Amino acid sequence: MAPATPRTTGDALRSTLRRHIRRAAGREANPLSRHSDVRRSRIAIALTLALVVALALAMLTALDVLRIDQRQARYEGQHRHRTIATTVEAAVPDAPGARTGTGGFHAQAVWQFPPATRGGGPVAVAAAAAAGTEVAVWVDDHGHPASAPLPATEVVTRAVLAGAGVMAVLSGAAFTVYLFGRRVIDRAASAAWEKEWGSVEPRWSGRPRHHPGLGDR
Structure with a gap:
Protein backbone atom coordinates (compact mmCIF):
# COMPACT_ATOMS: atom_id res chain seq x y z
CA MET A 1 0.00 0.00 0.00
CA ALA A 73 16.01 45.27 21.13
CA ARG A 74 16.31 48.43 19.01
CA TYR A 75 16.14 50.63 22.10
CA GLU A 76 18.74 48.57 23.93
CA GLY A 77 20.97 48.55 20.86
CA GLN A 78 20.94 52.35 20.91
CA HIS A 79 21.44 52.74 24.67
CA ARG A 80 23.66 49.79 25.63
CA HIS A 81 27.38 50.12 25.01
CA ARG A 82 30.18 47.59 25.06
CA THR A 83 33.33 48.83 26.75
CA ILE A 84 36.48 47.40 28.32
CA ALA A 85 36.78 47.11 32.08
CA THR A 86 40.01 46.45 34.00
CA THR A 87 39.88 44.40 37.16
CA VAL A 88 41.44 45.94 40.28
CA GLU A 89 41.55 42.73 42.29
CA ALA A 90 41.86 38.99 41.75
CA ALA A 91 38.79 36.85 41.02
CA VAL A 92 36.74 35.60 43.96
CA PRO A 93 33.91 33.04 44.00
CA ASP A 94 30.36 34.31 43.85
CA ALA A 95 28.49 34.21 47.14
CA PRO A 96 25.55 31.74 47.20
CA GLY A 97 22.56 33.41 45.56
CA ALA A 98 24.57 36.41 44.39
CA ARG A 99 23.64 37.97 41.09
CA THR A 100 27.14 39.20 40.25
CA GLY A 101 28.95 37.07 37.75
CA THR A 102 27.57 34.31 35.60
CA GLY A 103 30.64 32.07 35.45
CA GLY A 104 30.99 31.41 39.15
CA PHE A 105 33.62 34.14 39.80
CA HIS A 106 33.66 37.92 39.86
CA ALA A 107 36.04 40.77 40.52
CA GLN A 108 35.82 44.51 41.12
CA ALA A 109 36.68 46.43 37.97
CA VAL A 110 36.76 49.98 36.61
CA TRP A 111 35.97 51.40 33.15
CA GLN A 112 35.72 54.70 31.33
CA PHE A 113 32.24 55.38 29.95
CA PRO A 114 30.98 57.86 28.97
CA PRO A 115 34.39 59.17 27.89
CA ALA A 116 36.25 60.84 30.77
CA THR A 117 33.69 59.36 33.20
CA ARG A 118 34.93 56.69 35.56
CA GLY A 119 32.63 53.80 36.41
CA GLY A 120 33.10 50.62 38.36
CA GLY A 121 31.53 47.54 39.86
CA PRO A 122 31.70 43.74 39.99
CA VAL A 123 32.09 41.91 36.68
CA ALA A 124 32.06 38.24 35.73
CA VAL A 125 35.55 36.85 35.21
CA ALA A 126 37.33 33.52 34.83
CA ALA A 127 38.52 31.69 37.92
CA ALA A 128 42.20 32.54 37.25
CA ALA A 129 41.67 36.23 36.46
CA ALA A 130 44.23 38.40 38.28
CA ALA A 131 44.16 42.12 38.96
CA GLY A 132 44.69 44.05 35.75
CA THR A 133 42.68 41.65 33.57
CA GLU A 134 40.67 43.32 30.82
CA VAL A 135 37.05 42.22 30.48
CA ALA A 136 34.38 43.35 27.98
CA VAL A 137 31.28 44.63 29.76
CA TRP A 138 27.96 46.26 28.82
CA VAL A 139 26.93 49.60 30.31
CA ASP A 140 24.05 52.03 29.75
CA ASP A 141 24.26 55.65 28.63
CA HIS A 142 25.31 56.71 32.13
CA GLY A 143 28.03 54.11 32.50
CA HIS A 144 26.07 51.86 34.85
CA PRO A 145 26.38 48.07 34.40
CA ALA A 146 23.69 46.68 32.09
CA SER A 147 22.79 43.46 30.34
CA ALA A 148 23.60 42.92 26.67
CA PRO A 149 20.99 44.01 24.11
CA LEU A 150 18.36 41.41 23.34
CA PRO A 151 19.74 39.29 20.48
CA ALA A 152 17.66 38.69 17.35
CA THR A 153 17.56 34.92 17.95
CA GLU A 154 16.06 35.43 21.40
Missing part, protein backbone atom coordinates in the same frame (compact mmCIF):
# COMPACT_ATOMS: atom_id res chain seq x y z
CA ALA A 2 1.46 3.34 -1.06
CA PRO A 3 2.05 5.86 1.74
CA ALA A 4 -0.33 8.79 1.95
CA THR A 5 0.98 12.00 0.45
CA PRO A 6 0.24 15.45 1.87
CA ARG A 7 -2.10 16.06 -1.07
CA THR A 8 -4.14 12.89 -0.52
CA THR A 9 -4.24 13.56 3.22
CA GLY A 10 -5.50 17.09 2.60
CA ASP A 11 -8.14 15.81 0.19
CA ALA A 12 -9.32 13.29 2.77
CA LEU A 13 -9.56 15.97 5.47
CA ARG A 14 -11.52 18.28 3.18
CA SER A 15 -13.86 15.44 2.21
CA THR A 16 -14.44 14.58 5.87
CA LEU A 17 -15.12 18.21 6.74
CA ARG A 18 -17.60 18.57 3.87
CA ARG A 19 -19.40 15.42 5.03
CA HIS A 20 -19.64 16.79 8.57
CA ILE A 21 -20.99 20.11 7.26
CA ARG A 22 -23.68 18.39 5.16
CA ARG A 23 -24.66 16.17 8.04
CA ALA A 24 -24.74 19.04 10.55
CA ALA A 25 -26.97 21.00 8.18
CA GLY A 26 -29.30 18.01 7.72
CA ARG A 27 -28.45 17.66 4.03
CA GLU A 28 -26.74 14.28 4.13
CA ALA A 29 -28.49 11.78 1.86
CA ASN A 30 -28.10 8.90 4.26
CA PRO A 31 -31.24 7.26 5.68
CA LEU A 32 -29.16 5.64 8.43
CA SER A 33 -27.97 8.96 9.79
CA ARG A 34 -29.22 9.45 13.35
CA HIS A 35 -29.68 12.55 15.48
CA SER A 36 -26.59 11.59 17.48
CA ASP A 37 -24.58 11.54 14.23
CA VAL A 38 -25.75 15.09 13.50
CA ARG A 39 -24.69 16.18 16.97
CA ARG A 40 -21.28 14.53 16.53
CA SER A 41 -20.79 16.37 13.25
CA ARG A 42 -21.77 19.67 14.82
CA ILE A 43 -19.34 19.27 17.67
CA ALA A 44 -16.60 18.24 15.22
CA ILE A 45 -17.22 21.43 13.22
CA ALA A 46 -17.16 23.44 16.45
CA LEU A 47 -13.78 21.89 17.29
CA THR A 48 -12.44 22.77 13.85
CA LEU A 49 -13.57 26.38 14.18
CA ALA A 50 -12.11 26.58 17.69
CA LEU A 51 -8.74 25.33 16.41
CA VAL A 52 -8.78 27.87 13.57
CA VAL A 53 -9.51 30.66 16.07
CA ALA A 54 -6.79 29.34 18.39
CA LEU A 55 -4.28 29.36 15.52
CA ALA A 56 -5.23 32.92 14.58
CA LEU A 57 -4.89 34.12 18.18
CA ALA A 58 -1.56 32.30 18.54
CA MET A 59 -0.22 34.00 15.41
CA LEU A 60 -1.45 37.41 16.59
CA THR A 61 0.18 36.85 19.98
CA ALA A 62 3.47 35.81 18.39
CA LEU A 63 3.46 38.85 16.10
CA ASP A 64 2.64 41.16 19.01
CA VAL A 65 5.45 39.74 21.16
CA LEU A 66 7.81 39.93 18.19
CA ARG A 67 6.96 43.59 17.61
CA ILE A 68 7.39 44.49 21.30
CA ASP A 69 10.70 42.63 21.65
CA GLN A 70 12.04 44.09 18.40
CA ARG A 71 11.26 47.57 19.71
CA GLN A 72 13.01 46.71 22.99
CA VAL A 155 13.51 37.88 19.98
CA VAL A 156 12.29 35.26 17.52
CA THR A 157 12.42 32.46 20.09
CA ARG A 158 10.32 34.38 22.58
CA ALA A 159 7.72 35.17 19.93
CA VAL A 160 7.51 31.54 18.83
CA LEU A 161 7.22 30.29 22.42
CA ALA A 162 4.49 32.84 23.19
CA GLY A 163 2.49 31.79 20.13
CA ALA A 164 3.02 28.10 20.86
CA GLY A 165 1.91 28.60 24.47
CA VAL A 166 -1.32 30.30 23.42
CA MET A 167 -1.98 27.58 20.84
CA ALA A 168 -1.34 24.82 23.37
CA VAL A 169 -3.66 26.33 25.99
CA LEU A 170 -6.52 27.14 23.63
CA SER A 171 -6.33 23.91 21.63
CA GLY A 172 -6.10 21.90 24.85
CA ALA A 173 -9.24 23.60 26.15
CA ALA A 174 -11.01 23.02 22.83
CA PHE A 175 -10.14 19.31 22.79
CA THR A 176 -11.23 18.95 26.43
CA VAL A 177 -14.64 20.44 25.65
CA TYR A 178 -14.88 18.31 22.50
CA LEU A 179 -14.11 15.06 24.34
CA PHE A 180 -16.59 15.93 27.09
CA GLY A 181 -19.26 16.69 24.49
CA ARG A 182 -18.58 13.45 22.63
CA ARG A 183 -18.90 11.50 25.85
CA VAL A 184 -22.27 13.10 26.59
CA ILE A 185 -23.48 12.41 23.03
CA ASP A 186 -22.25 8.80 23.09
CA ARG A 187 -23.95 8.12 26.41
CA ALA A 188 -27.22 9.59 25.16
CA ALA A 189 -26.95 7.58 21.94
CA SER A 190 -26.29 4.37 23.87
CA ALA A 191 -29.28 4.98 26.13
CA ALA A 192 -31.51 5.68 23.12
CA TRP A 193 -30.23 2.56 21.36
CA GLU A 194 -30.97 0.37 24.38
CA LYS A 195 -34.46 1.81 24.64
CA GLU A 196 -35.17 1.22 20.95
CA TRP A 197 -33.67 -2.26 21.07
CA GLY A 198 -35.84 -3.12 24.05
CA SER A 199 -38.85 -2.28 21.89
CA VAL A 200 -37.65 -3.95 18.66
CA GLU A 201 -35.88 -7.07 19.96
CA PRO A 202 -39.04 -8.96 21.12
CA ARG A 203 -40.66 -8.53 17.68
CA TRP A 204 -37.44 -9.47 15.91
CA SER A 205 -36.72 -12.55 18.05
CA GLY A 206 -40.33 -13.62 18.62
CA ARG A 207 -39.86 -13.71 22.36
CA PRO A 208 -42.53 -12.17 24.61
CA ARG A 209 -41.76 -8.76 25.99
CA HIS A 210 -40.90 -8.69 29.69
CA HIS A 211 -42.87 -6.19 31.79
CA PRO A 212 -41.11 -5.42 35.07
CA GLY A 213 -43.36 -5.54 38.09
CA LEU A 214 -45.90 -7.99 36.63
CA GLY A 215 -46.04 -11.47 38.12
CA ASP A 216 -46.35 -14.71 36.17
CA ARG A 217 -49.86 -15.83 35.33
Whole structure:
Protein backbone atom coordinates (compact mmCIF):
# COMPACT_ATOMS: atom_id res chain seq x y z
CA MET A 1 0.00 0.00 0.00
CA ALA A 2 1.46 3.34 -1.06
CA PRO A 3 2.05 5.86 1.74
CA ALA A 4 -0.33 8.79 1.95
CA THR A 5 0.98 12.00 0.45
CA PRO A 6 0.24 15.45 1.87
CA ARG A 7 -2.10 16.06 -1.07
CA THR A 8 -4.14 12.89 -0.52
CA THR A 9 -4.24 13.56 3.22
CA GLY A 10 -5.50 17.09 2.60
CA ASP A 11 -8.14 15.81 0.19
CA ALA A 12 -9.32 13.29 2.77
CA LEU A 13 -9.56 15.97 5.47
CA ARG A 14 -11.52 18.28 3.18
CA SER A 15 -13.86 15.44 2.21
CA THR A 16 -14.44 14.58 5.87
CA LEU A 17 -15.12 18.21 6.74
CA ARG A 18 -17.60 18.57 3.87
CA ARG A 19 -19.40 15.42 5.03
CA HIS A 20 -19.64 16.79 8.57
CA ILE A 21 -20.99 20.11 7.26
CA ARG A 22 -23.68 18.39 5.16
CA ARG A 23 -24.66 16.17 8.04
CA ALA A 24 -24.74 19.04 10.55
CA ALA A 25 -26.97 21.00 8.18
CA GLY A 26 -29.30 18.01 7.72
CA ARG A 27 -28.45 17.66 4.03
CA GLU A 28 -26.74 14.28 4.13
CA ALA A 29 -28.49 11.78 1.86
CA ASN A 30 -28.10 8.90 4.26
CA PRO A 31 -31.24 7.26 5.68
CA LEU A 32 -29.16 5.64 8.43
CA SER A 33 -27.97 8.96 9.79
CA ARG A 34 -29.22 9.45 13.35
CA HIS A 35 -29.68 12.55 15.48
CA SER A 36 -26.59 11.59 17.48
CA ASP A 37 -24.58 11.54 14.23
CA VAL A 38 -25.75 15.09 13.50
CA ARG A 39 -24.69 16.18 16.97
CA ARG A 40 -21.28 14.53 16.53
CA SER A 41 -20.79 16.37 13.25
CA ARG A 42 -21.77 19.67 14.82
CA ILE A 43 -19.34 19.27 17.67
CA ALA A 44 -16.60 18.24 15.22
CA ILE A 45 -17.22 21.43 13.22
CA ALA A 46 -17.16 23.44 16.45
CA LEU A 47 -13.78 21.89 17.29
CA THR A 48 -12.44 22.77 13.85
CA LEU A 49 -13.57 26.38 14.18
CA ALA A 50 -12.11 26.58 17.69
CA LEU A 51 -8.74 25.33 16.41
CA VAL A 52 -8.78 27.87 13.57
CA VAL A 53 -9.51 30.66 16.07
CA ALA A 54 -6.79 29.34 18.39
CA LEU A 55 -4.28 29.36 15.52
CA ALA A 56 -5.23 32.92 14.58
CA LEU A 57 -4.89 34.12 18.18
CA ALA A 58 -1.56 32.30 18.54
CA MET A 59 -0.22 34.00 15.41
CA LEU A 60 -1.45 37.41 16.59
CA THR A 61 0.18 36.85 19.98
CA ALA A 62 3.47 35.81 18.39
CA LEU A 63 3.46 38.85 16.10
CA ASP A 64 2.64 41.16 19.01
CA VAL A 65 5.45 39.74 21.16
CA LEU A 66 7.81 39.93 18.19
CA ARG A 67 6.96 43.59 17.61
CA ILE A 68 7.39 44.49 21.30
CA ASP A 69 10.70 42.63 21.65
CA GLN A 70 12.04 44.09 18.40
CA ARG A 71 11.26 47.57 19.71
CA GLN A 72 13.01 46.71 22.99
CA ALA A 73 16.01 45.27 21.13
CA ARG A 74 16.31 48.43 19.01
CA TYR A 75 16.14 50.63 22.10
CA GLU A 76 18.74 48.57 23.93
CA GLY A 77 20.97 48.55 20.86
CA GLN A 78 20.94 52.35 20.91
CA HIS A 79 21.44 52.74 24.67
CA ARG A 80 23.66 49.79 25.63
CA HIS A 81 27.38 50.12 25.01
CA ARG A 82 30.18 47.59 25.06
CA THR A 83 33.33 48.83 26.75
CA ILE A 84 36.48 47.40 28.32
CA ALA A 85 36.78 47.11 32.08
CA THR A 86 40.01 46.45 34.00
CA THR A 87 39.88 44.40 37.16
CA VAL A 88 41.44 45.94 40.28
CA GLU A 89 41.55 42.73 42.29
CA ALA A 90 41.86 38.99 41.75
CA ALA A 91 38.79 36.85 41.02
CA VAL A 92 36.74 35.60 43.96
CA PRO A 93 33.91 33.04 44.00
CA ASP A 94 30.36 34.31 43.85
CA ALA A 95 28.49 34.21 47.14
CA PRO A 96 25.55 31.74 47.20
CA GLY A 97 22.56 33.41 45.56
CA ALA A 98 24.57 36.41 44.39
CA ARG A 99 23.64 37.97 41.09
CA THR A 100 27.14 39.20 40.25
CA GLY A 101 28.95 37.07 37.75
CA THR A 102 27.57 34.31 35.60
CA GLY A 103 30.64 32.07 35.45
CA GLY A 104 30.99 31.41 39.15
CA PHE A 105 33.62 34.14 39.80
CA HIS A 106 33.66 37.92 39.86
CA ALA A 107 36.04 40.77 40.52
CA GLN A 108 35.82 44.51 41.12
CA ALA A 109 36.68 46.43 37.97
CA VAL A 110 36.76 49.98 36.61
CA TRP A 111 35.97 51.40 33.15
CA GLN A 112 35.72 54.70 31.33
CA PHE A 113 32.24 55.38 29.95
CA PRO A 114 30.98 57.86 28.97
CA PRO A 115 34.39 59.17 27.89
CA ALA A 116 36.25 60.84 30.77
CA THR A 117 33.69 59.36 33.20
CA ARG A 118 34.93 56.69 35.56
CA GLY A 119 32.63 53.80 36.41
CA GLY A 120 33.10 50.62 38.36
CA GLY A 121 31.53 47.54 39.86
CA PRO A 122 31.70 43.74 39.99
CA VAL A 123 32.09 41.91 36.68
CA ALA A 124 32.06 38.24 35.73
CA VAL A 125 35.55 36.85 35.21
CA ALA A 126 37.33 33.52 34.83
CA ALA A 127 38.52 31.69 37.92
CA ALA A 128 42.20 32.54 37.25
CA ALA A 129 41.67 36.23 36.46
CA ALA A 130 44.23 38.40 38.28
CA ALA A 131 44.16 42.12 38.96
CA GLY A 132 44.69 44.05 35.75
CA THR A 133 42.68 41.65 33.57
CA GLU A 134 40.67 43.32 30.82
CA VAL A 135 37.05 42.22 30.48
CA ALA A 136 34.38 43.35 27.98
CA VAL A 137 31.28 44.63 29.76
CA TRP A 138 27.96 46.26 28.82
CA VAL A 139 26.93 49.60 30.31
CA ASP A 140 24.05 52.03 29.75
CA ASP A 141 24.26 55.65 28.63
CA HIS A 142 25.31 56.71 32.13
CA GLY A 143 28.03 54.11 32.50
CA HIS A 144 26.07 51.86 34.85
CA PRO A 145 26.38 48.07 34.40
CA ALA A 146 23.69 46.68 32.09
CA SER A 147 22.79 43.46 30.34
CA ALA A 148 23.60 42.92 26.67
CA PRO A 149 20.99 44.01 24.11
CA LEU A 150 18.36 41.41 23.34
CA PRO A 151 19.74 39.29 20.48
CA ALA A 152 17.66 38.69 17.35
CA THR A 153 17.56 34.92 17.95
CA GLU A 154 16.06 35.43 21.40
CA VAL A 155 13.51 37.88 19.98
CA VAL A 156 12.29 35.26 17.52
CA THR A 157 12.42 32.46 20.09
CA ARG A 158 10.32 34.38 22.58
CA ALA A 159 7.72 35.17 19.93
CA VAL A 160 7.51 31.54 18.83
CA LEU A 161 7.22 30.29 22.42
CA ALA A 162 4.49 32.84 23.19
CA GLY A 163 2.49 31.79 20.13
CA ALA A 164 3.02 28.10 20.86
CA GLY A 165 1.91 28.60 24.47
CA VAL A 166 -1.32 30.30 23.42
CA MET A 167 -1.98 27.58 20.84
CA ALA A 168 -1.34 24.82 23.37
CA VAL A 169 -3.66 26.33 25.99
CA LEU A 170 -6.52 27.14 23.63
CA SER A 171 -6.33 23.91 21.63
CA GLY A 172 -6.10 21.90 24.85
CA ALA A 173 -9.24 23.60 26.15
CA ALA A 174 -11.01 23.02 22.83
CA PHE A 175 -10.14 19.31 22.79
CA THR A 176 -11.23 18.95 26.43
CA VAL A 177 -14.64 20.44 25.65
CA TYR A 178 -14.88 18.31 22.50
CA LEU A 179 -14.11 15.06 24.34
CA PHE A 180 -16.59 15.93 27.09
CA GLY A 181 -19.26 16.69 24.49
CA ARG A 182 -18.58 13.45 22.63
CA ARG A 183 -18.90 11.50 25.85
CA VAL A 184 -22.27 13.10 26.59
CA ILE A 185 -23.48 12.41 23.03
CA ASP A 186 -22.25 8.80 23.09
CA ARG A 187 -23.95 8.12 26.41
CA ALA A 188 -27.22 9.59 25.16
CA ALA A 189 -26.95 7.58 21.94
CA SER A 190 -26.29 4.37 23.87
CA ALA A 191 -29.28 4.98 26.13
CA ALA A 192 -31.51 5.68 23.12
CA TRP A 193 -30.23 2.56 21.36
CA GLU A 194 -30.97 0.37 24.38
CA LYS A 195 -34.46 1.81 24.64
CA GLU A 196 -35.17 1.22 20.95
CA TRP A 197 -33.67 -2.26 21.07
CA GLY A 198 -35.84 -3.12 24.05
CA SER A 199 -38.85 -2.28 21.89
CA VAL A 200 -37.65 -3.95 18.66
CA GLU A 201 -35.88 -7.07 19.96
CA PRO A 202 -39.04 -8.96 21.12
CA ARG A 203 -40.66 -8.53 17.68
CA TRP A 204 -37.44 -9.47 15.91
CA SER A 205 -36.72 -12.55 18.05
CA GLY A 206 -40.33 -13.62 18.62
CA ARG A 207 -39.86 -13.71 22.36
CA PRO A 208 -42.53 -12.17 24.61
CA ARG A 209 -41.76 -8.76 25.99
CA HIS A 210 -40.90 -8.69 29.69
CA HIS A 211 -42.87 -6.19 31.79
CA PRO A 212 -41.11 -5.42 35.07
CA GLY A 213 -43.36 -5.54 38.09
CA LEU A 214 -45.90 -7.99 36.63
CA GLY A 215 -46.04 -11.47 38.12
CA ASP A 216 -46.35 -14.71 36.17
CA ARG A 217 -49.86 -15.83 35.33
